[in-house]
Each structure stands twice: as C-alpha cells, then as structure tokens.
Amino acid sequence: KQEVTQIPAALSVPEGENLVLNCSFTDSAIYNLQWFRQDPGKGLTSLLLIQSSQREQTSGRLNASLDKSSGRSTLYIAASQPGDSATYLCAVYRPGGSEKLVFGKGTKLTVNP
Amino acid sequence: EAQVTQNPRYLITVTGKKLTVTCSQNMNHEYMSWYRQDPGLGLRQIYYSMNVEVTDKGDVPEGYKVSRKEKRNFPLILESPSPNQTSLYFCASSLFNEQFFGPGTRLTVL
Numbered sequence A: 001k002q003e004v005t006q007i008p009a010a011l012s013v014p015e016g017e018n019l020v021l022n023c024s025f026t027d028s029a030i031y032n033l034q035w036f037r038q039d040p041g042k043g044l045t046s047l048l049l050i051q052s053s054q055r056e057q058t059s060g061r062l063n064a065s066l067d068k069s070s071g072r073s074t075l076y077i078a079a080s081q082p083g084d085s086a087t088y089l090c091a092v093y094r095p096g097g098s099e100k101l102v103f104g105k106g107t108k109l110t111v112n113p
Numbered sequence B: 001e002a003q004v005t006q007n008p009r010y011l012i013t014v015t016g017k018k019l020t021v022t023c024s025q026n027m028n029h030e031y032m033s034w035y036r037q038d039p040g041l042g043l044r045q046i047y048y049s050m051n052v053e054v055t056d057k058g059d060v061p062e063g064y065k066v067s068r069k070e071k072r073n074f075p076l077i078l079e080s081p082s083p084n085q086t087s088l089y090f091c092a093s094s095l096f097n098e099q100f101f102g103p104g105t106r107l108t109v110l
Helices: none
Strands: A004-007 A010-014 A019-025 A032-038 A044-051 A056-059 A062-067 A072-077 A086-093 A101-103 A107-112 B004-007 B010-013 B019-025 B031-038 B042-051 B054-057 B076-078 B087-094 B099-101 B105-109
Touching (some): A010 A019, A019 A032, A032 A062, A044 A072, A044 B099, A086 B042, B010 B019, B019 B087, B019 B105
Antiparallel strands (some): A032 A086, B004 B019, B031 B087
8 A cells, every 4th residue: 555654744944945845655556756845724735746757847946856776765955935834735646547646745945034 | 717616515414315426517528526534534435337228336436326417516415314424525526537525515514
C-alpha cells in the first residue's frame, strides 16, 4: 500500500529565507507527483505537476524535484514571503491507469515578516 | 473561467437526514472524484468516476453514494448521515493526471 510522508509537519522561517519541503513515498512505481498549496479553510491549489518521466518542474520561485528510485520529492521555495504561509501537500498518482491520488498529511509553513 | 464548483459550501444537518453535495466542472474533464479531509488523517478518496456512468470506490466509500449521469456533474449523496461524516469535502476533476479541486464543503452532522 502506497504511503506518503511529509516532514516536517510544521516549519517556521523568517522572510527571505530559502527553504525545502520534503515528501517521501513507499512505492516507487508512481505515475505522477503533484504539489498543492492549501490556505486555511480553503481548497487546494495546484502548484507543480511532475510527470513520471521528468525529474523536476519550475514555476517562479518554486522548484520541485522527483527521484523515483529513492522515493523522494522536494519542493524548493526561494526567497520566501509571508504570503507563502500555507499548508503544502504532496500527492502521488498510483499507476495502472487509475488517477487515484494518495496524499501526504502536509507541511504547515509559516513565513514571519 | 475554468473551475470546479461545489454547493453548498457549508452545511449543518442532523443524523439520518439525507443530503446531496453537488459538484460541477466546466473543463470537459472525464475524470472526477470526491475526497474528505480530516485532522490527522489528511485527504482520503471516497469515490471516483472515469466517465459518464462509470464510478468506483475509493479508500473510504462506506456511507456515501455517487452518480455520474452527465460529464460535468458528480454529486455526492449521504443517504443517512452520521456524526463521523462530519468533515471537509472536496470534489476534483482531471483530464491528463493533473487534478483540479473545488473550494470544499464543510459538513457538520449533529
């Protein structure tokens, strides 16, 4: 059974710091991996999708990498801002034609001014 | 604007009173799904649908029903809600393995 773990569960950093959020998964036979952002009481916003044949994706100050062989993905946030404060969720797609997602429990990020 | 909508956004009900949460997407996506989010348990899939009239159970389907009569709509039905179904519910749709989520429905069952 696929399990997705995100460490740390919470992270507090000063504004301007570069940071890395970690995601690990137990079964390396994944299809795609997607990073989301969730603001308190709100829905999920897709940040980056890494297809199984890719090793990384970039969008603005965000960079996500994927190492299937080691079962790891990282989300790098450059020059963090208070507006980046949110919970970041990692989700992997199970293979076999199904688009069933397995989510980690998230990392709650607080960026202090 | 491409989006997934859910209604209602907030609902308080009592045990045993049937309810339906609607979900609609305007992106012509074939795949739709429902999730619930609970503290400490994260997001778990309830049901999903690969296309019209094709649905299947996710990880926590007990106590829920779904239907997919039209491509754009995927309602979640609770025939006899119980307090353990108090949760935050999300609908999602996708075309090529990238899911887009609705804003969520916060349900409280007393």
